[in-house]
Amino acid sequence: MLLKFLMSQTTLVMALMLTFAMAAVALFLCWLSFASRFAAYVQNWKGVVPPFIAVPATLFGLLMTFLSQDVWEANRSAYRAIAMEREQLATLAALSGNHGLNADDIPRAVRDYVETAVGLEWKTMEDGKEAPETEAALNRLTRAVASARIEPAFQRALVDTVMRLRSAREQRLAIAGAFPDDRKWTAVIIIAFITQIALAIVHLDRPRPQLLAQAIFALAAIVPISLVASVDDPYAPPNAVSSEPLAQLLERYPQK
Numbered sequence: 292m293l294l295k296f297l298m299s300q301t302t303l304v305m306a307l308m309l310t311f312a313m314a315a316v317a318l319f320l321c322w323l324s325f326a327s328r329f330a331a332y333v334q335n336w337k338g339v340v341p342p343f344i345a346v347p348a349t350l351f352g353l354l355m356t357f358l359s360q361d362v363w364e365a366n367r368s369a370y371r372a373i374a375m376e377r378e379q380l381a382t383l384a385a386l387s388g389n390h391g392l393n394a395d396d397i398p399r400a401v402r403d404y405v406e407t408a409v410g411l412e413w414k415t416m417e418d419g420k421e422a423p424e425t426e427a428a429l430n431r432l433t434r435a436v437a438s439a440r441i442e443p444a445f446q447r448a449l450v451d452t453v454m455r456l457r458s459a460r461e462q463r464l465a466i467a468g469a470f471p472d473d474r475k476w477t478a479v480i481i482i483a484f485i486t487q488i489a490l491a492i493v494h495l496d497r498p499r500p501q502l503l504a505q506a507i508f509a510l511a512a513i514v515p516i517s518l519v520a521s522v523d524d525p526y527a528p529p530n531a532v533s534s535e536p537l538a539q540l541l542e543r544y545p546q547k
Contacts, residue, residue: 294476301529302517302530310513313487317487317491317509320505321491321498347486348486350482355516362523365525369525370532373532373536376460377537379455379456380404382452384398387401397449400435403432404428404432406428409537412424416463416467416526417467417531419470420468421464432456467524491505
């Protein structure tokens with residue numbers, strides 16, 4: 292729950308929270324090493340060579356790199372899914388309008404789908420779930436296209452367009468359900484704190500160098516963690532992918 296709360300914050304707030312946490316750990320380790328009643332025992336561990344830091348630091352860098360790649364690819368896929376969804380809806384608008392269909396079933400079904408997707412499903416996707424109302428609207432659109440009394444070739448084109456629309460929506464929902472991956476973020480944050488401990492161990496001679504080393508690492512860790520984590524879930528605020536590309540299509544289907 293704490294991790295979920297952290298991930299829901301803006302980039303600045305997340306960076307400040309991480310700064311407070313890592314500063315608290317650094318001060319605690321410094322107190323434990325030099326001012327606590329356990330300081331004499333901790334000093335017995337003096338002598339760990341500096342290259343030892345490379346082990347957790349390298350693990351942190353690798354985990355952060357792989358996680359960043361996953362997040363950027365998820366965001367690209369999220370934008371591609373919405374672009375495909377909008378493209379298919381725009382195609383339905385063009386085909387139904389140019390063909391001069393008399394019935395309003397298809398335009399009405401398309402408008403219902405867009406309204407429920409923008410108004411309801413964008414909210415449920417924050418929790419990785421679909422909106423039943425959007426699924427029902429898509430089913431009505433499919434039935435309207437399948438039952439339209441038009442020439443077979445044109446109807447086949449409409450049905451293919453609706454199937455591609457359904458595929459784009461499923462891709463969007465799959466992305467919403469797959470992110471964020473709490474296990475990966477837990478591993479990254481734990482390794483970051485382990486790296487702080489390693490830095491403290493190799494700087495048991497004086498408190499100031501120990502604090503300075505931890506401060507430099509904290510700054511280097513907070514920047515990528517806060518920037519990447521703020522866009523980890525493509526459809527969740529504060530940096531959610533906008534539904535505006537779909538909402539703009541409502542202008543093509545005025546309310547009747």
